[in-house]
Amino acid sequence: MKKRQFSLLISVLLTVGLFAGCGQSGKTTETANNSNSKEITIKVGAAATPHAEILKHVQPQLKKEGINLEIITLDDEDQLNPALQENQIDANYFQHVPYLNSVAKEKGYDFTVAGKVHVEPIGFYSSKLKSKDEIKNGANIAIPNNPSNEYRALVLLQAQGLIKLKDGIANYSATPKDIVDNPKNLKFTEVDSAQLPRVLQDVDGAVINTNIALEAKIDPKSALFREDSNSPYANVIVVRKGDENKEEIKKLVQVLNSDDVKKFIQEKYGVAVVPAF
Structure with a gap:
């Protein structure tokens, strides 16, 4: 009798453990899935003004798209290209194409432009x-x-x-x-x-x-x-060549080229910053 009761007890414990394990596994998977949908993080190096301010404005929208935008500002903006070269950041946003071309030729950077955002008339x-x-x-x-x-x-x-x-x-x-x-x-x-x-x-x-x-x-x-509005010196999103095809980079540029950002730039900066899209 004791043996039968003992066997029954073991059986109950195993059953409870199994259901508990299933419940915990399901919770972990759901968390992992939610985590995966929110864990696409892109680090963008930027000048403090207006670049980082514009990026900060789009952070909430990118969050809704499942992208965590981490904004990196450095005291020395000249270090943003080396940071991109060394994979410390995923993109930078502080320069125009003529400047990029001049330093890329000198330093041998293999970068490309993912999109234009604004012009700051000098x-x-x-x-x-x-x-x-x-x-x-x-x-x-x-x-x-x-x-x-x-x-x-x-x-x-x-x-x-x-x-x-x-x-x-x-x-x-x-x-x-x-x-x-x-x-x-x-x-x-x-x-x-x-x-x-x-x-x-x-x-x-x-x-x-x-x-x-x-x-x-x-x-x-x-x-x-x-300068007038025809300036060729648009500030651009720069990435390592090939990364412009990444979905998160495409989404970043898409959000930055939205009507919402155009309105934000015009209302906040007036003549100082002109949308380039």
């Missing part, structure tokens, strides 16, 4: 002058010292009739040595882009990228003149 700022007409002979103008933005600044000054560059310049690369006509004998100080707001008091004017101006709390509307 502008001429001054703490001493109120208009272009006040630029005097021998005025000292600060310009970015990296090749693509230096060319961009010089082209802006050329468009305003202040200088003339030699013909046939290729690869978006020029320096003051390429100026063939300088009627006001302007002097140029080449400065790291991020330092341009700091030298503004020491020069007659400076050509400053909009994101740098925004970070320095300079009102973009205060620019004496700026």
